[in-house]
Amino acid sequence: MTEFLQYTLQGLAAGGFYALAALGLAVIFGVLGVVNFSHGACYMLGAMVAALLLQHFDLGFWPALVIVPVIMFFFGVLVERLLVQWLLRLDPLYNFLLTFGLTLLTVDVMKRQFGVSSLKYQVPAGLEGRFTIGSVDLSVYQLFAAAFAVVICLAVWMILTKTRVGMIVRAATEDAERSRALGINVARWVTPVFGFGIALAGLAGVLAAPYRAINADMGSNFIIILFAIVVIGGLGSILGAVVAGFLVGLVEAYGQGYYGQLSQVLIFVLMAAVVLIRPAGLFGREEVA
Amino acid sequence: MRHTRMISLAAMVASSGLVLTACGSAGGGPASGGDSKLSDDKVVLGLLNDQSGVYKDLSGPNSKVAIEMAIADYKAKYGDDAVAKNIEIVMADHQNKPDIANTKAQEMYDRDKADIILDVPTSSAALAVATQAKAKKKLHINVGAATTALTGKSCNKYTFHWAYDTYMLANGTGTVLVGEGGKNWSIVYPDYAFGQDMTKSFTAAVEKGGGTVQQSIATPFPNDNFATFITKAESSKPDVIGIMAAGGDLVNFVKQYNQAGLQGKTTLAVGLMFITDIHTLGVEQFAGTTFTDAWYWNMDAESKAWADKFKEKTNTRPSFAHAGNYSAALQYLEAIQEAGTDGSDDVVAKLEGKKVNDVFLRNGEIRAGDHRVLHDAYLVKVKDKANVKEEWDYEEIIKTIPAAEAFNPTVSADCKM
């Protein structure tokens, strides 16, 4: 029982982080209809930028938590303005391939510039050590990362449900053409939303920096798990991404605890099962053809 | 509809990666020619290693510098009497992929007229090159790869294994640590050939020393999140946790291990670790970690002097692989000098059974039976940051393992030359 509780706790902690990382992917797909393959690369850039801020400007974790998302927001705006916008009217395949190419480019540039070995990063002071509740424990940092991620997810949820901006984003997510016919300048929202999604990826990268290897390849495996999460949750569904994030965290932890090397396979078994039973994902809407 | 399209796209993208690796080429051409003592009137040293990936820092382009140092030392020693007057180096990137290594090795032997290929990290790539060496009857001295198959079922007359292997790593870290009091082990390993081999070797080594492996925990490869694996490994209250991962997985594991508050509490033994890992991640992350090294630049005055020369040229300290490539190139040229020719069979005859001492090989012997090079190895502990006096000053040697004990004392029955 203790074991089970321990794994559950670790799964929830990992899940919070997954939810945050997948959130941006869901938001971008929702509003732009773009399957952003470069989300993993942007996560990597977030972590790399955090490490470089530390190395060159002595700016630690806390400033990075603010600075990196801002930098990544503008990076996203740049990518959307320079590249993504031109393909938005075409088959979504084009932007998928574009962001795939962008990923290869980004990863290679970072390799060329910084090599493939991991960059240095430390757990911020005050977040070291373990946190014990009864018979189970968790590293303080992991707990922090999960709590922080949940707060961000809630904040995004509040913005989407309680503000006019959020309402417009939801409407544009559901039907962009109709929103235009109702007088909403959807194009004006597309760029900031893309930037926002990329900023969330960067934020996840900063959160990962203290406990994951920081190198050009760190997003390559991660993007596959993120895709599994958004497919399980339902593409474009914000709530789906969050719920599926926790679900995947739990499945992974139980897998690690009870089935060892199958822990990642189980994630994809879950994905396959969800897709078979509910092709649109847990919270996805079936699109009207 | 969009989600199904996305899934099929993802599958398409994944499979296109496989297709890309499926192209090879069959090079041809004459193997040698002329009456000169040297084929083509020159000696061509091929350096085939990772120029862009995980082992770039470990060996990579700086190994060329080490080989140039060997050539310079050889020429300085023999001057006008040198048999090999015209020595060239050709270099290629195998990207740690066996198919690319195979193609590049053919190109080097056939087109570039390489007489020898040096280095070749990554076991699968090394085995591909060993097969080419056998087919072309040209030499391969392996420095960078760990697999004992090079001196086991894939051994051949033209292939030598110079620096280290998984037996040495497991024996050094496993057996010796047990002797130091680390009786109970938990081993965490990535579930692919390398991790499985390492776990097998380590388990045998720990048991040989009188210790027990309480659990062996397989993890997916690659893997980012080790939290629950660490909890599990720790649950049997071991003296030592052995981690058999490499590269990014090793870094993920160590960071999360430290974060779980285990650093310094339980001894962490790393199956395969290089000084470059410590350098890039920071000595504080690895402080207290134990592993076996084939050579350390600051282990004595002779090594330090060579490392200083290396640093003048590269602005960095050498890894064991740099020193190993230097040693391999130097001893190869010495063998040509003795043989008076670069003919492969004559050179091999001179190398076999030779006892060698150089900056890298201490009490070295090139075992004739399987071409395993025996030499002293070192059990090291990563220093605490407070004790680090300069950059790259990371290792404290806790035990020198004599050449006779460092490697498998018997020639594998699988090895048929």
Place this chain on the structure above:
Amino acid sequence: MSDALLKVEDLSAFYGEAQALRNVSLDVAAGEVVTLVGRNGAGKTTLLRSIMGLHKGTRGSVTLDGVSLDGKSADKRARLGLGWVPDDRGIYATLSVAENLSLPPVVDKAAAWSLDKIYEQFPVLHERRDFPGTKLSGGEQQMLAMARPLRAGSRLLLLDEPSEGLAPVIVNQIGQIIRDIKAQGVAVLLVEQNVKFASTVADRHNLLAQGEVVESLDNAEFQSRTAELLEHLGM
């Protein structure tokens, strides 16, 4: 008519090579209800979409209150006073009824109906204001779709087959709403197949066949010649 609110001149529309509209000209005065009547595929919806700026590949000109709409995006046209009520009602499932109402930006403060006024006119929307938009019945969704541009203060509704799929009693209700809207000075360009319904609400009619306006006539004439016209249109 010189005081036309909406003026469409020589409008042609294409789907690739195929021409869906041929030099259509019509106008709608302020507070007037004008129909487009024709069988399926006559180009009625294409005409509405072209006016709204949603159809790419058009020629000709559209002006609203003297302002040319040519080359302007759909959202710009909406903000100049066009109100979009598509045949599928276009209700957002992820937005509540109240959110559906407040989504379009107000384009004319003076003309915009207040929420109170909307709820007074459509009590059922008030009752269901917190429901997801698509949980409403067909008739309620139609009311919501029509109320939406009124709240924004649109001057002219582009109303696509509002009676489609609704029970007769609901259709009567919709007719009443159109007359109420007209009484408030809002113009309507109405696409209809239900000729009987059209004749109860409209001032003038345009008969559309194969992408062309074949006849324009006022309601009295339309009513007297209904049978003949329907036969002519093949309806």
